[in-house]
Amino acid sequence: MLEIKNLSTHFPTERGLVKAVNNVSLSLAKGEILGLVGESGCGKSMTLLSILRLVPFPGKIVGGEVTFRGCNLLEKKPAEMRTLRGQDIAMVFQDPMTTLNPVFRVGEQIGESLRIHGAMGKESFRRKYGENRKIAERKRVLELMREVGIPSAEERYLEYPHQFSGGMQQRALIAIALSCNPKLLLADEPTTALDVTIQAQILSLLEQINKEHGTGIILVTHDLGVAAEFCQRIAVMYAGSLVEIGPTDVVIEDPQHPYTIGLLRSIPKITGKKEKIKPIFGNVPDLAGLAGGCPFAPRCDFVEDACYSRDIPMRQITDNHQVRCLNSQGQNV
Numbered sequence: 001m002l003e004i005k006n007l008s009t010h011f012p013t014e015r016g017l018v019k020a021v022n023n024v025s026l027s028l029a030k031g032e033i034l035g036l037v038g039e040s041g042c043g044k045s046m047t048l049l050s051i052l053r054l055v056p057f058p059g060k061i062v063g064g065e066v067t068f069r070g071c072n073l074l075e076k077k078p079a080e081m082r083t084l085r086g087q088d089i090a091m092v093f094q095d096p097m098t099t100l101n102p103v104f105r106v107g108e109q110i111g112e113s114l115r116i117h118g119a120m121g122k123e124s125f126r127r128k129y130g131e132n133r134k135i136a137e138r139k140r141v142l143e144l145m146r147e148v149g150i151p152s153a154e155e156r157y158l159e160y161p162h163q164f165s166g167g168m169q170q171r172a173l174i175a176i177a178l179s180c181n182p183k184l185l186l187a188d189e190p191t192t193a194l195d196v197t198i199q200a201q202i203l204s205l206l207e208q209i210n211k212e213h214g215t216g217i218i219l220v221t222h223d224l225g226v227a228a229e230f231c232q233r234i235a236v237m238y239a240g241s242l243v244e245i246g247p248t249d250v251v252i253e254d255p256q257h258p259y260t261i262g263l264l265r266s267i268p269k270i271t272g273k274k275e276k277i278k279p280i281f282g283n284v285p286d287l288a289g290l291a292g293g294c295p296f297a298p299r300c301d302f303v304e305d306a307c308y309s310r311d312i313p314m315r316q317i318t319d320n321h322q323v324r325c326l327n328s329q330g331q332n333v
């Protein structure tokens with residue numbers, strides 16, 4: 001359904017060129033949930049925004065292809081992209097309050113998204129919800145609110161975003177995202193701002209949407225544990241580059257890239273034998289003026305001279321497991 005090839009998005013800055021997305025290639029099958037994981041600042045959001053061509057100035061997509069259902073989105077006209085956003089591809093952000101408008105009722109905001117994307121003009125919509133536009137819109141909005149688990153939808157329809165808890169605001173945003181039955185949902189840390197119990201509810205809501213509508217989902221998260229639980233495949237990103245991608249069980253049980261191994265070791269475990277958490281030493285590098293070679297080399301336990309001297313290509317380990325590492329020592333640790 002979605003195929004990204006060598007996508008590169010750069011930011012010219014005073015400190016040098018920031019390659020926020022550096023030659024990223026990945027694909028998403030119909031109805032699949034893919035987790036995009038990595039520390040803050042590694043380029044996850046910019047990857048999603050590049051797919052929608054919403055990269056903020058002065059950032060620019062400088063190369064690559066984003067093929068969605070057979071068309072290269074990077075070649076589409078701005079008007080075509082506007083139609084596509086929301087209608088075929090929807091995005092959910094980390095902080096719902098930055099997306100919801102505080103001065104409009106929640107129900108109206110969900111309804112507005114139906115109007116903007118022309119969902120109500122469709123014959124099938126009118127047949128299902130009736131000819132009266134106002135009544136039809138309200139019916140559909142209430143249906144969406146119930147679907148995303150907002151209780152007492154009729155009362156809540158009239159409330160303002162600040163009257164909603166964080167979890168409920170995120171549900172409202174998901175209702176907006178779903179209003180046009182998108183084929184692809186880009187979820188950018190949708191649960192980072194929420195308590196863990198609410199986080200689990202929102203994630204299972206996304207899972208339910210995926211099952212019922214076959215919506216493909218790219219779930220961006222800095223939490224490998226979340227990705228492991230909800231995604232069929234995991235892509236690990238570091239300093240603008242994808243460093244490992246594979247089926248979830250393979251990436252978790254047989255990680256090959258030292259960064260993935262480090263991430264896994266830094267997750268605290270509640271059950272089983274008590275193990276010491278091993279942090280990855282050092283910090284994420286400044287992406288401005290990053291030299292060639294493996295960006296993880298300065299923090300890597302298995303570093304060799306060759307790691308600094310050239311760009312490392314993705315290497316196929318098995319059919320669907322790829323890693324960007326010269327020696328993938330992972331097998332031996």
Ligand SMILES: Nc1ncnc2c1ncn2[C@@H]1O[C@H](COP(=O)(O)OP(=O)(O)O)[C@@H](O)[C@H]1O
Nearest residue numbers: 011018020039040041042043044045046047287
């Ligand atoms: N407006 C901007 N100007 C310059 N650089 C930016 C800007 N926005 C993002 N970047 C760069 O892009 C990198 C990736 O950002 P982002 O995709 O938001 O990271 P993530 O979502 O993984 O936390 C950042 O580390 C930063 O260096």
Ligand SMILES: [Mg+2]
Nearest residue numbers: 044045046188
């Ligand atoms: Mg982000």
